[in-house]
Amino acid sequence: MKRNLEDRIFDGVNYFLLALIFFATAYPFYYLLVTSFNSGTDALLGGAYFWPTDFTLENYKTFFGDSKWMSALFMSVLRTVVGVITGVLFTCLVAYGLSHQDLVFRGFYFSVVIFAMYFSGGLIPYYVVLRSLGLLNTFWVFIIPALLNTFFLLIAISFFREIPPDLKESALIDGAGELQIYSKIILPVSKPLLATMALFTGVGHWNSWLDAAYFVRDEQLRTLSYRLIEIINQSRVPLTAEAAAAGASSVTSYSLQVTAMIVSIAPIICVYPFLQKYFVAGMMLGSVKE
Amino acid sequence: MTVDTTAAKVKPMRQPSLWKRFKKQRSLHVFVWIGLLFLLIFSYTPMFGILMAFKNYTITQGIKGIFTSEWVGFKYFAEFYNDYKFGDIIRNTLVLSFLKVIFTFPLPILLAVMLSEVKNMAFKRVVQTASYLPHFISWVVVLGLTFTFLSANAGLVNRLLLGWGWIDEPIPFLTSPNYFWGLAVGTAMWKEAGWWAIIFLAAIAGINPTLYEAAQIDGAGRLARIWHITLPGIRGTVVVVLILTVGSILGGGLVGSNFDQAFLMGNAGNNDTSEIVQTYAFKVGLAQGRYSYAAAIDLVQSIISVILIFTSNYIAKKVSGTSLF
Numbered sequence: 001m002k003r004n005l006e007d008r009i010f011d012g013v014n015y016f017l018l019a020l021i022f023f024a025t026a027y028p029f030y031y032l033l034v035t036s037f038n039s040g041t042d043a044l045l046g047g048a049y050f051w052p053t054d055f056t057l058e059n060y061k062t063f064f065g066d067s068k069w070m071s072a073l074f075m076s077v078l079r080t081v082v083g084v085i086t087g088v089l090f091t092c093l094v095a096y097g098l099s100h101q102d103l104v105f106r107g108f109y110f111s112v113v114i115f116a117m118y119f120s121g122g123l124i125p126y127y128v129v130l131r132s133l134g135l136l137n138t139f140w141v142f143i144i145p146a147l148l149n150t151f152f153l154l155i156a157i158s159f160f161r162e163i164p165p166d167l168k169e170s171a172l173i174d175g176a177g178e179l180q181i182y183s184k185i186i187l188p189v190s191k192p193l194l195a196t197m198a199l200f201t202g203v204g205h206w207n208s209w210l211d212a213a214y215f216v217r218d219e220q221l222r223t224l225s226y227r228l229i230e231i232i233n234q235s236r237v238p239l240t241a242e243a244a245a246a247g248a249s250s251v252t253s254y255s256l257q258v259t260a261m262i263v264s265i266a267p268i269i270c271v272y273p274f275l276q277k278y279f280v281a282g283m284m285l286g287s288v289k290e
Numbered sequence: 291m292t293v294d295t296t297a298a299k300v301k302p303m304r305q306p307s308l309w310k311r312f313k314k315q316r317s318l319h320v321f322v323w324i325g326l327l328f329l330l331i332f333s334y335t336p337m338f339g340i341l342m343a344f345k346n347y348t349i350t351q352g353i354k355g356i357f358t359s360e361w362v363g364f365k366y367f368a369e370f371y372n373d374y375k376f377g378d379i380i381r382n383t384l385v386l387s388f389l390k391v392i393f394t395f396p397l398p399i400l401l402a403v404m405l406s407e408v409k410n411m412a413f414k415r416v417v418q419t420a421s422y423l424p425h426f427i428s429w430v431v432v433l434g435l436t437f438t439f440l441s442a443n444a445g446l447v448n449r450l451l452l453g454w455g456w457i458d459e460p461i462p463f464l465t466s467p468n469y470f471w472g473l474a475v476g477t478a479m480w481k482e483a484g485w486w487a488i489i490f491l492a493a494i495a496g497i498n499p500t501l502y503e504a505a506q507i508d509g510a511g512r513l514a515r516i517w518h519i520t521l522p523g524i525r526g527t528v529v530v531v532l533i534l535t536v537g538s539i540l541g542g543g544l545v546g547s548n549f550d551q552a553f554l555m556g557n558a559g560n561n562d563t564s565e566i567v568q569t570y571a572f573k574v575g576l577a578q579g580r581y582s583y584a585a586a587i588d589l590v591q592s593i594i595s596v597i598l599i600f601t602s603n604y605i606a607k608k609v610s611g612t613s614l615f
Contacts, residue, residue, distance in 0.1 A: 010512045014404055018417045021401070025484065026420040028435050031446070035438070049446075094325030097318040104312045109322050116333035118537075122588035123568075124575040125339020125356070129332065132353045148328045178317035207428030209554075214576055225430045229554070232434050254444070261434045268426045273419050 029265060036060070036262045040255030059259040062251045068219075069227060069260065076206060076224040079142040083205040088197045090147040092190070095156030096182050117150045130215060141215045142223075146205070152197050159193045160186065203268060224264055231257045343367070343586035349579065366586035375565065383566040383591070386548055387539050389475045395535060397483040399528065402490030403520055407512070418491070421484025429550040432477055436555065440464055440473070465559030474551045474564075481547070489531065490524055497523035536602045540567075540595040567591040 034052055035043050042054035063069050098109060120126075135141040163186065171181050187194065209225035216222065234253060312319070338356055343366055345359040370376060401421065408414040424432070439446045440463035448460040463469045497520065505515050540548070549568045556564035567587060575584025 004511075006511045006513070010407070011409075014407055015413070018404055018408065018413070021484075022417045022420050024480065025424055028439065029423070032435070032438065090324075090328075093321050094328075097321030097325070100315065100318055102311065103315060103318060103322075104308060105319075109326065112326055112329060116329045119337065120333065121336030121339040122585065122592070123572060124581055124584045124588060125336035125342060126332070127576060128339060128342075128349065128353060128356070128581070129335050131349065133331070145332055148325055148332075150329075153325070178321070182321075203426050207426075207430070209428060209430050225428055228430045228434065232430075232437060257434060258438070261431050264431055265427060269423065272423070272426055 029269070032258050032261055032265070035255065036259045038255070040252030043252070043255050043258075058251050059255045062256060063259045063263065069224075071220055072222050072224045072227040073263065075212075075221060079139070079208075079223065080202050080205040083143050083146055084198050084202045086143055087146050087149065087201045088194060091149055091152050091197065092156050092187070092194070093182060094148060095153050096160055096186055098153070099157045099160035101161070113150060113153065127215075135215075137216050137218055137221065139221060142205070142208070142211060145211075146201070149197075149201065152200070156190075156193060156197070159190060163189060199271070206264075206267070224260070228257070228260055228264060231260065339585060340589055342582050343589045345582060347582045347585070349581055362582075366583045367590065369583060370587050370590060375570070378562060379565050379567055379570050380594075382552075382563055383540060383548070383568075383594075386471060386474060386552070386566060389471060390478055390548075391535055391539060393475050394479050394482060395532065397479055398486035399490050399521075399524070401483050401487040402494055402524075403516055405487065405491060406494045406520070407516070418484070418487070422488060423484070424481040425485035427481070429547065429554055432481060433554045436464060436473065436477065462559070464555070465557060467560045467563040470555070470560040470563040473555060474548075477551065477555075478547055486531065490527060493524040493527035494520060532606075536599060536606075539598055539602075540591060567594075 031049065034048055034050065036059050037055055037057070038048050038052035039054040039056040039058060042048065042052075048054075097103070098106070098113075100106075103109070130136055130141060130145065133144075135144060167185055167189065168181055171185055176184070207225060208223070209229060212221070212223040212226040213229065231253060335353065341356050344361060344363060345356070346362050347355055347359045349355075351359060373379075405414055405418055408417075437445065440448070442448055442460040442462045442465065445460075445463070447463075448457075451457045452460060461469075463473060501519050501523075502515055505519055510518065548566055549572075552564050552566045552569045553572070556569060568591060571584045571587035571591070574580050574587065
């Protein structure tokens, strides 16, 4: 293929713009990382753009030593793990049932699901339901309402339909019940689907903030996202260097906030690139379904 | 859950095969019913909550109260209409939604085209992987980031601009009503462009490569090839995504983030432009406890949403022949 002047200009501009986009998406996180390793008092002076000017681990020590933050971290991890396991298993179970083409009343079942996808009663009545069920201010308010994800329900149904029927046939001949077929055959074969669902529901739980802020009240039930909102709103007026020095600590509210943000982002950054092939496939299934 | 066997007795004319099939699929139906029960509780029961908007409801009455409290008709709707903030709130909601569609819809397509034209695979992967990272970050973290970069006191941007002498005073990105819309649309673009580009990239990958070769032989340059082959080639995907966008337009369309942004990044300073229907209903309802009023406001939003969907569906049909329904 010939490369003429238009090609070269185009490529030049293209690479430049993409590099800018890369910078715009990656640098903010890098800056957070740098700031988290920079002493709080120094950060107020500014100037540390690519490398900490006063390297310290104080921020992290303070963060991991603080019982409030540790409790929030624990709660976030707990709800993510429990929520992912329960949500994925539950949604897949329902999807498994619905994936059978010869299911009696199939049309009716699907109408119920699709209708619920498009119409919602709104946040206020939802809150009333949660309250009436006694879910408010309990750990389960994070888990139970999240058990079924209609979007992933449809994706899982598509996926299960692709599974060769002979796998199931031979198990049925052997006398296996549906639940056994589900757990021993369908699930092991659906690893890409499970990985995708686990990633998305996991991220959803990890980032969820509204329920942690408004559906619970006990301090122990507060998650990382809530504490983050709390500290961000508190530090709207940042400490001056003098005030921080008077507190005899290099850690400021701001540097602690940045550290918390890094802790919030780190698990996601570690995990998401490796699962790229899984969720790209998941997205494709979803869009084809639409 | 036990299987209801009265069906066989009530309809003796039923072909035995249907009932036999049902019996054979018993467990499967149980699996499905569990899901339907869930939907009944968490999706359908709240739908009755719409009635709340027309009644004098108090939370202590529980779910039953939705049906037993006193009917007041359109009282709360009138109250909302006469609320001095009504005009601002509706305007903010509509403006935010439309701005988002206009700016956040083309960007992923543009990004996908740009990435697809890159020959260096390593560069392409690195940029693409970075571009969809923000999608996985919570809006709370984005809020923190806006602080880090845009706050008037210590934000990086203001510091740099002041240091370079470009401005005399820090720009109040976060607290002035003038900047909220730009802030919301900008952060939404930053957060979601890379993610939606994935779908378009996959669509572009599906275009027949011989089309490009033929065009090049015919003398078409880079831009011409993009315009005449790449863009038309992904038309189907574009339409699907557009339909998805319009379907959730008042929630923020593709990026679906109107509520999160308006709530987290809204404050007393920019409230004139940041208060939208959803956040107002939320504050009035959960924070002030005026549940009926909040339900009425929510219902207004749903109605506007439905009107918008039907209108755009109609326009789409007239203009392009394809539509949602």
